[in-house]
Structures are given as C-alpha cells and as structure tokens.
Amino acid sequence: MTTIDLDYSTLDQTKLDDLTAYIDSLEHPEESLIHVLHRAQKLFGYIPYNVQFFVAKTLKIGAARVNGVVSFYSFFNEQKPGKYTISVCMGTACYVRGAEKVLQKLLEKLEINKGDVTEDGLFSVKDVRCIGACGLAPVVTVGEKVYGHATEDMALDIIDKYRGDLDGN
C-alpha cells in the first residue's frame, strides 16, 4: 500500500513562505493555479503531495483539482527527479518517427519505469508533448540540451555521456 504524505510542516519553511508571498501577491490566486504550481516546482524542484496539499489549502480549492493539473501537465514532476531528466517527445511527428522505441530503450537500459528515478538518483525519464522542434524528430532533451533525430543507439550514448560527465570525463 502506498502512503501519501500530506504533512507540509516538514517542508522548508523559507520556501513555503516564498510560495505564500507569491500567492498573496496575485490578484486572483484561485484562478492562477498553473502559475502557483510553476512557482512551487521552481522552489522545491518538484511538487510532491504535501506541496500540492499546501497549495490546495492556501488557494482554498480541492486537492484533487491540484493533483489533476499536476498529473496532466508533463512539465510538472510529482516525484523528485533524477540529477538528469531525460525527456522524450511523444508529439505526433516524433511518435511517427520512432520516439516510442527510443523511450523504451532508455527505460530498458536504466531499468526504470517512466517517471521513476534510477537507484543512484542520476536519471529519470519522462515523455513530453511536442516541444516545437518537429523538424528534428524524434527529439530527446536533457535539461536545455536537445538531441535531434534520436535513435535507440543514441539513447544509449546519451546515458553513457551523462554517466561519464559524473565521473569527470
């Protein structure tokens, strides 16, 4: 059984204060959920359940609504991401050019499921909607770096490259 932690008293108080001040600065905070969630992710690095609950309480809206938005948009992370988040575009252009195979190769090699983090905390993998670089399809990104015309072999090279970076290579 999975336990869901809704206790936000353990969260960094300075970050919570920052988030509260941001919400207070909004003219219509209850209509600005996406902006508030962006701010929360920027502060905490991801949006775990207790942060979602804090946002819901502060905005006086349902926690299910907050969770629905966080779950729907791929740029929000509910889990603490790995040091490197590998994103595979699954928009139409990328999908028809083989993005699914690239995604599966990454997951297979790293032995994780989509959205999970490797045991060493280095990698997480997620799929994203079109990032507007369809001419390079299929597209993989790691942070700001964009890898176009991605293949399964390239997926393996990307993993090696970032593992190598960690070792100072």
Ligand code: FES
């Ligand atoms: S569909 Fe992948 S960049 Fe547009």
